Amino acid sequence: MKNRLKVLRAERDWTQADLANALAVSRQTANAIEKGKFDPSLPLAIKIARLFNLTVEEIFIVDVD
Amino acid sequence: MNEIKHNELHCSQQKTGVKHLAIWTLAWVLSTAFLRFGAEYIWDYQLAYSAIALMTHLAIGIMMILVNVKHLANLDELQRKVTMDALGITLGVGLIAGIAYEQLEDIKLITFEPEINHLIMLMAVTYIISIVFGNRKYQ
Incomplete structure (x- = not known):
């Protein structure tokens, strides 16, 4: 699953540590989600969406294949 | 700011959890050794002492499991x-x-x-x- 986290984070001039702090996860987890290596749970995806005032679909893009 | 404090609290809870897990794991390892070598070198296989040592060993083992579950939850x-x-x-x-x-x-x-x-x-x-x-x- 792809996502726009890196862009959204850059727009706010946040570091990965800032994002991790805001989401109450480790920096490793924030990094893995941003790189698309780890798909967050639905509650965490909603938390991310609320943090950026967007919907989950506006941040996460599901690969069709 | 509250979220940053929340995460610091979360990190601190994780560190405490790891510390507790290490302490209880060490206690379990020591109780294993105490059970094995105590029977042989301290109380000469007396049934009552062996039973107490075994119960203590099992109780510490259960605590180690519970602490591990708590650690996983954190x-x-x-x-x-x-x-x-x-x-x-x-x-x-x-x-x-x-x-x-x-x-x-x-x-x-x-x-x-x-x-x-x-x-x-x-x-x-x-x-x-x-x-x-x-x-x-x-x-």
Whole structure:
């Protein structure tokens, strides 16, 4: 699953540590989600969406294949 | 700001959890040694003392399990996934290798009696390797 986290984070001039702090996860987890290596749970995806005032679909893009 | 404080609290809880887990694991290891060597060198296999030592050992073991469960609950979802994957692999390797190892003597492929210590060492190594690979996978 792809996502726009890196862009959204850059727009706010946040570091990965800032994002991790805001989401109450480790920096490793924030990094893995941003790189698309780890798909967050639905509650965490909603938390991310609320943090950026967007919907989950506006941040996460599901690969069709 | 509240979220940053929340995360600092979360990190601090995780550190405390790891510390408690280390303490209870060490206590369990020591109680294992105390049970084994105490019976032989201290109370000369007296039933009452052996029973007390065994009950203490089991109680400490149960505490170690409960602390481990609490520690797992304090991990974030990726950390929990890496840990649960490692535990699953370790359980599988322990079961498969343990049964195969136990049968080695029965089918005369080895001449010595299989020891549980070897299985525990294999499981410990498997767990550590699984954690390392799991963490590297998500870096």
